[in-house]
Amino acid sequence: MTGRNFFPGGLSVKFALTITAVVAGVAFTIGAVTVTLDLQRFQHELENKALLLAHTVAVTASEDILRSDSWSLYKSLRNMTNQIPKEMYDTRILTGMIQNPEGIVLAHLNPSENPIGMQPFLPNDLEERLFIASKKALSPTILNSGISLGGFLEGVVPIYSDEKLLGVVRVRLSYDELFLKAQRSILIILGLTLAMVILGSLLGGTISRRITRPLRAMTEGIEAVGRGEISNIKPVPVYQDDELGVLALAFNKMAKEMAEKKSLEDQIAVSEKMVALGRITAGVAHEVNNPLAGMLNCIDTMKQHPDDPELVKRYLPLIDKGLTRIKNIVESLLIELRIEEAHGLDNSTSLDELRGIVESEINGCNIDLVWENHLCDDVILNKRRVQQIVLNLLKNSIQALQDKGTVIFRTFQKDEYVILEVSDNGPGIPAKYKNQLFDPFFTTKTNGTGLGLWIVYRLVESMQGVIEVESELGMGTQFRVTLPAIEMSI
Amino acid sequence: MKSWTVFLCLFVFLSTSTSGSTRAEELNTTNSTETIRFGLTAVVMRENLRFLDQWAYYLKKKIGQPVEFVRRRSYREVMDMLKTGSLDFAWICGFPFVHKRDPEFIKLLSVPIYNGKPLYNSYIIVHKDSPYQSLDDLKDKIFAYSDPESNSGFLYPQYLLLNKSSNKDTFFRHSFFTFNHAETVEAIAEQFADGGAVDSYIWDYMKEFRPEVTDKTRIINTSPAFGFPPIVARVGVDLEVVWRMKNAIMEMNDDPNGRKFLDGLKLDGFGEAPPNLFENIRQMALKVQNVNSKPNLASLNTSANSVTKE
Numbered sequence: 044m045t046g047r048n049f050f051p052g053g054l055s056v057k058f059a060l061t062i063t064a065v066v067a068g069v070a071f072t073i074g075a076v077t078v079t080l081d082l083q084r085f086q087h088e089l090e091n092k093a094l095l096l097a098h099t100v101a102v103t104a105s106e107d108i109l110r111s112d113s114w115s116l117y118k119s120l121r122n123m124t125n126q127i128p129k130e131m132y133d134t135r136i137l138t139g140m141i142q143n144p145e146g147i148v149l150a151h152l153n154p155s156e157n158p159i160g161m162q163p164f165l166p167n168d169l170e171e172r173l174f175i176a177s178k179k180a181l182s183p184t185i186l187n188s189g190i191s192l193g194g195f196l197e198g199v200v201p202i203y204s205d206e207k208l209l210g211v212v213r214v215r216l217s218y219d220e221l222f223l224k225a226q227r228s229i230l231i232i233l234g235l236t237l238a239m240v241i242l243g244s245l246l247g248g249t250i251s252r253r254i255t256r257p258l259r260a261m262t263e264g265i266e267a268v269g270r271g272e273i274s275n276i277k278p279v280p281v282y283q284d285d286e287l288g289v290l291a292l293a294f295n296k297m298a299k300e301m302a303e304k305k306s307l308e309d310q311i312a313v314s315e316k317m318v319a320l321g322r323i324t325a326g327v328a329h330e331v332n333n334p335l336a337g338m339l340n341c342i343d344t345m346k347q348h349p350d351d352p353e354l355v356k357r358y359l360p361l362i363d364k365g366l367t368r369i370k371n372i373v374e375s376l377l378i379e380l381r382i383e384e385a386h387g388l389d390n391s392t393s394l395d396e397l398r399g400i401v402e403s404e405i406n407g408c409n410i411d412l413v414w415e416n417h418l419c420d421d422v423i424l425n426k427r428r429v430q431q432i433v434l435n436l437l438k439n440s441i442q443a444l445q446d447k448g449t450v451i452f453r454t455f456q457k458d459e460y461v462i463l464e465v466s467d468n469g470p471g472i473p474a475k476y477k478n479q480l481f482d483p484f485f486t487t488k489t490n491g492t493g494l495g496l497w498i499v500y501r502l503v504e505s506m507q508g509v510i511e512v513e514s515e516l517g518m519g520t521q522f523r524v525t526l527p528a529i530e531m532s533i
Numbered sequence: 534m535k536s537w538t539v540f541l542c543l544f545v546f547l548s549t550s551t552s553g554s555t556r557a558e559e560l561n562t563t564n565s566t567e568t569i570r571f572g573l574t575a576v577v578m579r580e581n582l583r584f585l586d587q588w589a590y591y592l593k594k595k596i597g598q599p600v601e602f603v604r605r606r607s608y609r610e611v612m613d614m615l616k617t618g619s620l621d622f623a624w625i626c627g628f629p630f631v632h633k634r635d636p637e638f639i640k641l642l643s644v645p646i647y648n649g650k651p652l653y654n655s656y657i658i659v660h661k662d663s664p665y666q667s668l669d670d671l672k673d674k675i676f677a678y679s680d681p682e683s684n685s686g687f688l689y690p691q692y693l694l695l696n697k698s699s700n701k702d703t704f705f706r707h708s709f710f711t712f713n714h715a716e717t718v719e720a721i722a723e724q725f726a727d728g729g730a731v732d733s734y735i736w737d738y739m740k741e742f743r744p745e746v747t748d749k750t751r752i753i754n755t756s757p758a759f760g761f762p763p764i765v766a767r768v769g770v771d772l773e774v775v776w777r778m779k780n781a782i783m784e785m786n787d788d789p790n791g792r793k794f795l796d797g798l799k800l801d802g803f804g805e806a807p808p809n810l811f812e813n814i815r816q817m818a819l820k821v822q823n824v825n826s827k828p829n830l831a832s833l834n835t836s837a838n839s840v841t842k843e
Contacts, residue, residue: 114677
């Protein structure tokens, strides 16, 4: 049972996964939005800083450009880098330059690669693109290489004197800090998300266990019912006053009621058995007592007149008849003993042997017997048992017809079963008797023992067969016995 | 004690500089409260403010009059201020000193003694990693001059270019002035310029105090010895004041405190200028100016007055 506490696709797993996914999703979304907003703000600040730095250079540059004072231009760029205090961790000036409108370098912070009087060094397409864009900048502009490690943005501020464009200042700030900051933020977010996932899964697991525990207990209970262990169902623990609690209560109530019902049924079954036993005892007593009284009378009379041979001649057959009747009753009651002993097997034609017996029974009566044995010769039957069944049913029908009518005996094979049908067009069985039809000593006939149908029922049952009765008042009765063919050979 | 001295120096400096007016100076009065204005050019390290304040205080003690050091960006400005009387004394370069002036408005006061002689050189320097070995290698390169009126920082390299085949104005692809020898060294060290001309005294001075800058440079040419940038007095200044100033600076070597200032300046002392000290500069200037074909520059001051004890 322990293995069944965990289902790979079970509610507890689904629930835990769902909660985890939701928690992770929320944590990640909030984190991503925060990081994005933070980075946007940071980038905006960086852009402003680049433009501001470029402005500080541009302000003094026009005079120096007009005087061709390269050294002063260079110094103003150099001073710009010194303006940034070290505490401004997020700003690193990668380079700065002053170009004339044709793009010729007037001063560059990396002078060895970008000597004055020449175009700046353009080692790649990006530099080329930025260079062209910077020449077109007629108002303060931001250019950038895209956020990446080694990436940068550039504040480009044109230098005007009396509305004449003298050149542009380009100040390039590194994106590295931004990138690293983004990386750090993302790592923090991922860490938080992971923590949330763990927390969520623990929470989900706990909650789902609490939810599914009563369900599991109920499942076990229902399985026990399936196995028939109704009186043995453990009550489902009720943890909370919610829907599941209500369900558990309902289940416990149902289990309790079922257990009570089962115990009641058991009691009824026992008392029914006692009733049946009582009926049998009463029947035996009655059936045996009747001939016994007659016989005791005879013996009593013979005792009084021991020398009267007439009495012996007259009473002895009566005593014989009485004892025979008692013997028959006892034999009928011990039918199971008899059939246990009866192992004689024969083919289906053995049934036809009964025809003569039955015909002799109806001799002198206005009864038609229709005999239709459709079984093949190779069907093997337990001769004694089947003969007893058929004979009892036929006798029953003949007696029910009261000297007039038709009795039909029909046999045939259907799939794995052998069907025996005995029908008559007699008065039919009143509905009130249907439940007692197969009870021992139940009879409506004056001289019947009430054991015929009871014997049929016991025999059919012993061969795991089924007996069905269809009867309608005034129309007739049909008994149908269905026996599994395989059982026939046993 | 030291901080107290500095404080006092600053106090004196501030109070004198606010009370002194340029108009008053032009009156050449001997009033002992009158501030003596001493002009400084790129021939010395002008950035060491505390040192200069202390030196001014020392001179004040010696002369009996407040002394104020006045810094200007270019030699030209200092010369103009001497001419207009805004300065009483100035430490100028040999090149402006040999210029013809009519009427003459300066006279030689003293010449610093450097490494035992009143002489210095011009260095042509390049970046230490550059392949350049001579001035010829710097053709079509970027060159940094210090001041258009500097001997070591402009005249000497101009003179060298006279011997080159191409025009001295187009020999370099681009040239500029830093107006400061120290900044010329920086320009080379930072590779803003491929080559430059500097005062040997300044370069050596920097080599001691800012070796991280000079270590990035390499000397490819050393000029012949030239007369060290002299200290001059304006002609109109009271002779008594001039005499006291001359004594004050020339006796610094004999004074323990004065010696400290000389050590700070990396000089041996101040002395009398030998005859024809600036002759080679004059000759160079003549040659360069002849090429420039500027008639008024052909005649140079051949015999600048010298302050002598009367």
